[in-house]
Amino acid sequence: MPEKILRNTFTVPAPVEAVFDHLSRPENYIGLSPLVVAVEDVQDGSYVAVERFRFLGLKYDNRIRVSLLGTPGKAVWGEVNSPGGVHMAYRFDLTTTPGGTRVDDELRLRTPFGLMAFASGQARKVQLARGIILTERLTRS
Template structure:
């Protein structure tokens, strides 16, 4: 399966503990990704949380499509990571590494986007990069 790795490193003026707590809650992803409009069916398991995330896409400004994706979320003292499985054959592996730095936290945001065909991978990677870059600003405004 073809894949693309996307990286973004940014700073937020809060502690790693506050950021980890925020990023470990499924509800925090509503609005953290401009595409995510809701989360449902949250299940707390041993060491991980599973839930359904609703991504809203608009095509040509008129057609609305709600994509129901399955998300698995895990956290450690220094990371929040997980997997996303979309019914369209797209998969994302993600990791936020949180490092205390300069009176706040440096966040390394890594996304690995997988898709079964290259044209779909290109589209998914473009959307994922838009979300990744927007996420830095949203986290800074929410918790900075």
């Protein structure tokens, strides 16, 4: 299976504890990942994310089990296995900086042949939006 690594680093003007707390709660991924429209079946260490795609004018809700693990104040990570054989491992490394918290966001994608361009394009859009959305959420008055 082809593999691709996507990286993005951004700074959130909030304490590392606040960033960790936000990223470690499944319900906060609704909208943080623009494709995620709902979270279901929350368990210790995992949940089901409902991703909504539009493809050729049709709406498709993709339910995927997501593992969610972390070390307080240091990192949040997990894995996603989607229908169609798309596998993604994700990791957010958190570092305190004078400006708040640096987030090193890494996604590792593996897909069946022919799906990488679509899957990595969607993942990259989500990854780039995540820094903006997280900053907006954690700096609201």
